[in-house]
Amino acid sequence: MVALNVLVYPFGRLLRGLLAGPIATSWARLPARGFREVVEIQEGKTTTIEGRLTGTPKESPNPPNPSGQCPICRWNLKHKYGYEDVLLLSQFLRPCGGMLPRRITGLCQEEHRKIEECVKMAHRAGLFPNHRPQLPEGFVPKSKPQLNRYLTRWSPRSVKPIYNKGHRWNKVRMAVGSPLLKDNVSYSRKPLMLYH
């Protein structure tokens, strides 16, 4: 989640300066420009790099539950999505793969956390091949052995091997999936196993 004092936008420094005094609310936003796409046109010797305003995509009309506060409640998706629902999760992503802030998307706190966790698991499963961070010019990443994974709770680099698995009454279990998604609807009789 983007905290207010870590803004990356150019007006961020301005905002920090303004809010150094008494902070009214975090909802006050300075006027900023709209969504735009960068278009580069080459005409002979002149290259024109232009930012064209694209229409901001609007919410689809007639949500099933218009009285809901956050988008998930409005569309009746409360306990119904997982890491594999990429079409839903990609709506809350930046092009580089990061999440959008909660005050912009309008999600409630718990749903924002659930979506964030699902997005992390989907990234680790390789379901967003085009939402990669932009690498600096001429940078060729080293080819790492590619291991397929899914429902990964922790970052692969942060996890240590379990050398002592423990006795029968005290096993060290491996975490799978996320406890935030414990309340999801399950249509099969099998209980959801969070620790294998």
Add this chain to the structure above:
Amino acid sequence: MLGFVTFPAGLVMLRSGLGSWEKDGPAGGGDMSSFSKAPQQWATFARVWYLLDGKMQPPGKLAALASVKLQGLHKPIYHQLSDCGDHVVIMNTRHIAFSGNKWEQKVYSSHTGYPGGFKQVTAAQLHQKDPVAIVKLAIYGMLPKNLHRRTLMQRLHLFPDEDIPEDIRKNLVEELPQPRKVPRRLDEYTQEEIEAFPRVWSPPEDYRL
């Protein structure tokens, strides 16, 4: 009496061939209960070769399927001593997928028998060294712990990639369905499907991404 409806339909076209005296397989109708004596006997007791694709599948689930087929537990004529197991060929073992952080957390231990010979290797390191070992160890652990286990392991054939030798390929009868439903990546959805999916929130007018 011995009409096995659970057997794969491919058994009707037996690769092992029918003998000279039963040119009629299923006599009229194509139903297995209308087999004459010898073809029915062939269909019941012939050893069948199954193919399993391990791409993006968890090795534990592959191993469970494979061990059932290897022991012959899927057959109504199963008996522990009657050697009724089938062959299983698993391909693409290099592309198996572990759930959770098991690639880093799961540890395979072994001891050479000599002092100081205790080796502990993570699943990722073992897979790097031998792409077939994880599935092999999983199946070995799921088979019954008796002297038949080694024979059943000899009937298991593992290949890290898609290329399978020609003589094994000719024996294959049926491909088993994959245990896990692989989710689609974002670029595997067509543009129509992406547009058909409703947009769930609208960004404010002045927001810059």
